[in-house]
Amino acid sequence: MAKLTVEDLELKGKKVLMRVDFNVPLKEENGEVVVSNDNRIVAALPTIKYVLSQGGRAVLFSHLGRIKSEDDKPGLSMRPVAQKLADLLGQAVTFVPATEGVELENAIDALEDGQVLIFENTRYEDVKDGVEVKRESKNDPELGKYWASLGDVFVNDAFGTAHRAHASNAGIAANIAQTAAGFLMEKEIKFLGGAVEAPERPFVAIIGGAKVSDKITIIENLLKKADKVIVGGGMAFTFDAANGKAIGNSLFEEDKVELAKQLIAEAGDKLVLPVDAIAAAAFNNDADTYIAEDGVKDGYMGLDIGPKSVELFKSVLADAKTVVWNGPMGVFEMPNFAKGTLAIGEELVKVTEENGATTIVGGGDSTAAVQQLGVADRLSHISTGGGASLEYLEGKTLPGIASISEK
Numbered sequence: 225m226a227k228l229t230v231e232d233l234e235l236k237g238k239k240v241l242m243r244v245d246f247n248v249p250l251k252e253e254n255g256e257v258v259v260s261n262d263n264r265i266v267a268a269l270p271t272i273k274y275v276l277s278q279g280g281r282a283v284l285f286s287h288l289g290r291i292k293s294e295d296d297k298p299g300l301s302m303r304p305v306a307q308k309l310a311d312l313l314g315q316a317v318t319f320v321p322a323t324e325g326v327e328l329e330n331a332i333d334a335l336e337d338g339q340v341l342i343f344e345n346t347r348y349e350d351v352k353d354g355v356e357v358k359r360e361s362k363n364d365p366e367l368g369k370y371w372a373s374l375g376d377v378f379v380n381d382a383f384g385t386a387h388r389a390h391a392s393n394a395g396i397a398a399n400i401a402q403t404a405a406g407f408l409m410e411k412e413i414k415f416l417g418g419a420v421e422a423p424e425r426p427f428v429a430i431i432g433g434a435k436v437s438d439k440i441t442i443i444e445n446l447l448k449k450a451d452k453v454i455v456g457g458g459m460a461f462t463f464d465a466a467n468g469k470a471i472g473n474s475l476f477e478e479d480k481v482e483l484a485k486q487l488i489a490e491a492g493d494k495l496v497l498p499v500d501a502i503a504a505a506a507f508n509n510d511a512d513t514y515i516a517e518d519g520v521k522d523g524y525m526g527l528d529i530g531p532k533s534v535e536l537f538k539s540v541l542a543d544a545k546t547v548v549w550n551g552p553m554g555v556f557e558m559p560n561f562a563k564g565t566l567a568i569g570e571e572l573v574k575v576t577e578e579n580g581a582t583t584i585v586g587g588g589d590s591t592a593a594v595q596q597l598g599v600a601d602r603l604s605h606i607s608t609g610g611g612a613s614l615e616y617l618e619g620k621t622l623p624g625i626a627s628i629s630e631k
């Protein structure tokens with residue numbers, strides 16, 4: 225690509241601002257919050273190691289989860305991520321528990337060549353003194369300018385965040401002389417670019433997970449590109465509601481029902497929805513469950529696709545030549561609701577190995593799911609971006625990529 229890459233930069237003695245996507249799943253272990261899947265951190269290591277080996281002084285930053293109130297902050301601190309990074313790098317990583325101010329500036333000034341620091345979750349800037357101001361997420365121009373002032377050059381390796389125009393990617397790029405792509409960014413663009421240009425058909429997209437309002441608009445565009453779009457996971461219930469089905473307490477976005485209705489009407493048999501669900505009395509692995517075939521009854525919530533949906537989805541995938549998957553089919557973190565995701569993962573392995581299909585899985589949780597299933601290395605490409613890979617495949621210009629300097 226004609227974009228500047230990290231290898232084009234003079235790094236020795238430079239303060240190298242590095243945007244990474246360390247938005248990783250967390251879990252509690254012995255009363256401590258730890259990283260439960262380090263895939264996105266591992267994926268950024270080649271760029272970080274390269275910068276350090278060239279004598280750069282690396283200043284890393286990332287968002288983690290979504291911060292809407294002060295209460296969200298403690299559970300979404302970057303501290304456990306910094307610890308995991310130090311373990312993986314095998315060198316000390318300074319953690320600065322601030323997103324601006326003298327402590328951060330002094331820590332950056334104290335860095336020596338080949339040293340690395342990471343600062344606090346960039347989305348802490350979204351809430352100030354208890355008020356949701358979205359400085360990071362709405363790309364406050366002053367914030368991008370301030371962060372840019374902390375370094376000499378900017379390396380953007382956060383492919384997973386490339387579909388966002390936030391202060392920590394587009395904002396910094398607008399205020400610094402050079403913005404370069406990291407190795408992960410380059411690798412993702414190369415692989416996904418190949419898939420977008422001329423996808424072998426049938427091309428099937430599978431969308432699931434929980435980010436309904438984000439991804440429902442993506443479905444609209446994917447319907448124009450793909451031969452079939454399968455919708456599962458928490459996404460499906462807004463469509464079920466649009467079809468007049470009962471959904472009980474399932475995940476649901478009321479303000480997207482009209483759009484779902486419109487998509488159902490336009491898409492015809494291109495859109496494939498679940499025909500049953502595993503409904504549970506509570507969001508709990510041990511909750512009472514039943515197979516819901518005609519909607520989910522009051523007091524229950526759909527937490528996985530049911531056996532008939534698995535068979536239907538498998539039949540749609542059977543002759544696929546290109547498959548893009550983002551979003552698990554159920555709450556796979558709980559064993560009793562992982563069966564649908566497992567079955568789809570296994571079917572993808574089959575079409576990869578038997579049909580020679582190109583299979584791409586994207587997204588933090590989806591990647592964690594296929595790794596948990598042990599099938600990740602039998603698929604064609606595991607992308608670190610879920611929403612980002614889908615928007616890239618739609619043919620959209622991603623702000624995080626557009627803001628990288630041309631060579």
Ligand SMILES: Nc1ncnc2c1ncn2[C@@H]1O[C@H](COP(=O)(O)OP(=O)(O)O)[C@@H](O)[C@H]1O
Binds near residue numbers: 553557
């Ligand atoms: N039926 C469902 N109800 C509630 N949550 C669901 C359901 N199906 C899947 N999920 C949740 O969706 C989450 C992943 O969604 P999302 O963030 O969109 O995926 P990704 O990170 O791969 O892009 C998982 O934590 C999973 O438990």
Ligand SMILES: O=C(OP(=O)(O)O)[C@H](O)COP(=O)(O)O
Binds near residue numbers: 290388589
């Ligand atoms: O995890 C991410 O997106 P994904 O779940 O679509 O892969 C990215 O880090 C972006 O996070 P966001 O969707 O909260 O902006």
